[in-house]
């Protein structure tokens with residue numbers, strides 16, 4: 673049985689990853705900030721015949737990551753999916769930048785995935801894939817408008833993963849970042865064109881086919897390349 677560790681699994685894209693991997697027979701370690709309140713995730717776990725377990729994790733907090741690592745010591749993960757993320761403050765720019773919100777967004781979207789890679793790279797085995805859900809909004813080639821807080825956080829996590837991809841390749845780990853599409857979630861909004869099911873089906877297919885030649889790539893959910 674293959675194992676996957678997923679952050680931000682309480683709702684949205686993360687919870688859909690849990691649903692699909694469990695339906696496919698994977699052992700899923702689903703992490704969220706407040707397991708007691710994650711009703712739909714708990715329902716998935718209850719229906720999964722012990723395939724899905726739910727674990728507390730706040731990626732903002734190094735102590736929380738360390739506690740998860742201690743709880744899961746001895747486990748091995750084929751795939752780690754850094755999915756947890758926040759949009760941060762909107763309307764940020766010249767004259768109204770919210771620096772506290774920017775710092776908080778960097779902590780979640782950049783330091784969080786780094787903390788997880790740091791904690792769990794040694795426990796990647798089997799398929800050995802480190803996946804981070806970034807965004808096309810982090811593409812400098814596509815920079816426009818405002819949203820400096822969110823865009824800069826995703827550009828930064830892209831750079832973090834591109835840097836790690838060299839070091840991790842020496843351990844046979846394939847490191848990639850994904851744009852999930854504009855997806856119907858609390859973050860993406862109800863009018864977004866892509867359903868969570870289609871986004872995650874696409875990404876799971878691409879993840880399944882990743883080879884060492886894909887190390888360090890920035891991919892759309894359909895597998896096409898995204899410009900840095």
Ligand SMILES: NC(=O)c1ccc[n+]([C@@H]2O[C@H](COP(=O)([O-])OP(=O)(O)OC[C@H]3O[C@@H](n4cnc5c(N)ncnc54)[C@H](OP(=O)(O)O)[C@@H]3O)[C@@H](O)[C@H]2O)c1
Nearest residue numbers: 680682684685705730731756757807854855857858859860
């Ligand atoms: N939806 C889109 O159109 C879109 C487009 C491009 C990229 N993305 C990226 O895709 C990922 C998932 O987004 P989504 O649309 O599913 O968003 P969402 O519906 O807002 O869900 C975000 C998830 O991240 C979790 N989270 C936030 N901060 C966390 C923290 N400090 N520690 C642990 N978990 C935390 C949330 O947990 P709580 O329930 O506890 O808040 C929730 O489970 C994000 O990285 C996002 O930037 C989304």
